[in-house]
Amino acid sequence: MMRHKMMDALRHSVLRLGLGLSLACASGLPLAAHALTAPQALELAAGEADERVAQLLQLAASDDAQAHALIRALSDESVQLQDGRVLIVQGAEAIDAVSGAVVALADGAEEAVVNNRLRGALDSALAGMDLLKGDAARQREAAAILQRGAFDDPTPAQLPLVERALSPEFAARLDPAARESLQLAQAALHLASTDPAQRSAAARRLAGVGQPIVKALLSQRLESETDPAVKTALSQALSSVERALSTASVLGQMFTGFSLGSILLLAALGLAITYGLMGVINMAHGELIMIGAYATYLVQLAFRHYLPGAFDYYLLAALPLSFLASALVGAAMERSVIRFLYGRPLETLLATWGISLVLMQGVRSLFGAQNVGVENPSWMSGGITLLGSLTLPWNRIVIIVFAFAVLLAVALLIGKTRLGLFVRGVTQNRPIASCMGVNTARIDTYAFALGSGIAGLAGCALSQVGNVGPDLGQNYIVDSFMVVVLGGVGQLAGTVYAALGLGLLNKLLEGWAGAVLAKIAVLVFIIVFIQKRPQGIFALKGRQA
């Protein structure tokens, strides 16, 4: 039955290829050709699930403009059934899908139901229909939909649609990447072909696609395969896909570990200055990160309201502003509270904890307790896809680069500038620095503001990958202290190694033991490590407590 219909459709299309196509496409009117028959339309609109899908794909593969119009209407859910006739509703009036006549819509009309399965097939059908109309980008998109359809739910009915697009007459217009996708779709469908040679070829073709779904397809086929030659081809393809998948998953874990490491690095860099160099236990460090994130949120709001055209560049304005916001709060903290507590670390700890409570509640009063939404600029969404199944999101990549840029800037600032020289001098020997004419109190404020500002930059970066809420800082405070303590006080290099190492360790353990246990294991590791080396990985003499 299905085979018969497919032949029927093929005949239709062959007949009309010469004369009908241009006419039908150009006019787009239902009365151009009367190829769609009433039973076909009825089956498409109200048949059994399998038959509907088959009919849909078959009609889509034909070049019948009326059928295409019906499919589009079905996808818009504007198809009604009335007295055994299929109607396309357009605003107030309804048109008979077969005859093209305008019909009055009665109360008894029923909507043609589109379930999930049919929705998937509809996407494939629309993609197949529009494949050759769009430019290269649209073609790639449509081919990708067809490929997904063929991978997720391969039915022989999809084949004509795919093969039509691959047919030699369109070859010249087809985008190469789209052709690649279509060929993969064809291979997935050919796995169920009756010709063993075609099946083997399909298996070999799919061997290079490292996607979990392909693995499922191949192993499914392998179970029901009887031909020994095809069996070998399938199992070879399967093992190659599995290899690609496991490589991708290891690489993926490394990448997320690296990404977490870079986030920890950003969160801890500011602390490496305030705690590592100055020896100030700043429990409000997390809240300074939060202030940076909220500053980014405000800049984003301002851009959306006043400069919607430049929205993609709001981060450029948010970076300096988040730095400034946190630096100012930090300077105020240093001047008003921390200054009086130098050399009394436990008191500093309690006082800065108090500050963090006040800052958190302040933000809650101003912006509400709920998380606020910070949108990524468009150039940050999406990612690079490697090895088929591994996607590296752009925002993560940008943050890794950003973390190292900030690190470089901080290293230069501490190592090469006058301010850095003073900070190092005050750290190493306060009385002598003071004797040399360094205004140590002012240097303290500057250094603390600098560390706070870097926390603000971290907040700006974090707003791109996570939630922004009043509790944002709390999530990072324990981690950032761990990084600094592990890395060794007074050391930027130690901070870098500790942050990246902790990030990698955390994610590798996570793949093996789950997120919570991994976190606990890391904390226990740090606790044990500090027992062995209380000075961290790299010990340096500093003005520490």
Add this chain to the structure above:
Amino acid sequence: MTTQVLTSAPGLPAKGPLLARSGWGAILVALLVVCAVAPALNLLLPADSIFHLSDYLVGLLGKIMCYAICALAMDLIWGYTGILSLGHGLFFALGGYVMGMYLMRQIGREGSYQSDLPDFMVFLDWKELPWTWALSDSFAATLLLVLLVPGLVAFVFGYFAFRSRIKGVYFSIITQALTFAAMLLFFRNETGFGGNNGFTDFKRLLGLPLATQQMRMTLFVLTGLTLLGCYLFARWLVNSKFGRVLQAIRDAESRVMFCGYDPLPYKLTIWVISAVMCGVAGALYVPQVGIINPGEMSAANSIEIAVWAAVGGRASLIGPIVGAFIVNGAKSWLTVTFPEFWLYCLGALFIVVTLYLPQGVVGLVQKLRIKKGGQA
């Protein structure tokens, strides 16, 4: 008590009888209030009398007395030994969890699933109790475990930390990491302690229903007696030779070592004692409040204990108790009337106390008294 006479250094409590005559008087009054006056006001007076002590107040005061025990424990380790722990919430919660397990078993088959297992285990489709629950149906074992579990955790952690001479802020931060890690652990359902819901819906204690006025009063009296007992014990401890060594460690640890003392056993002992006191407080807290969950282990809770001690006044034993009452009294009043302001107040309290009141409220009162005495 030894009769050895030491010349007392300025600032240290004078070596002498455990309490002065007036001190014993105060203890007696406190004992009377807890054991006689409060129960009488709550149980005997009609509810509409102005002197009636409402059930709400009984619950609140009972809760605050548990906190006061924690503050006292914190004072022993921080005020007298100079070690700031940010992980005492863990010991409090451990004591609470041990008691909670017993109370969960006491529910019996009256849970929503009518099973012998606690509801959350039925929900997770567990068929039998995990080994951690083996002793939870015996009250005597529970009482023992309330002391042992926090004590053991503190001993192991403290031994390694003090042995490698982790001091000051480092110690504070790793205790914070410890309680944070424990919180994550208890949040997991697989750990077997109810996940993030913890334990609640308790019904009975020793076969007696929990939700009666008499039971509440009994727990209140028990808590009060424990608090007084802990106070006297702490008083005896800090006045003993052991206590003197602790204070010497606080003031100059290297000097103590040069004098031939090994600080490790001293620090470890007081650390474990302090942890056990917190555990006892937690065990008394849970039946009164009716819930225990991993939130008790959050870093914020532990650090709040430090602030009770700081507000009241470190290195005075009455200070932390006063501090716990002031801060928690203010908290329960403010969170009802101005919920927005509570965190501002708490934050400001942290800042003001560290900047302007290093000796806390008790220190302030003493200073004022000395000033007054000088003028007169």
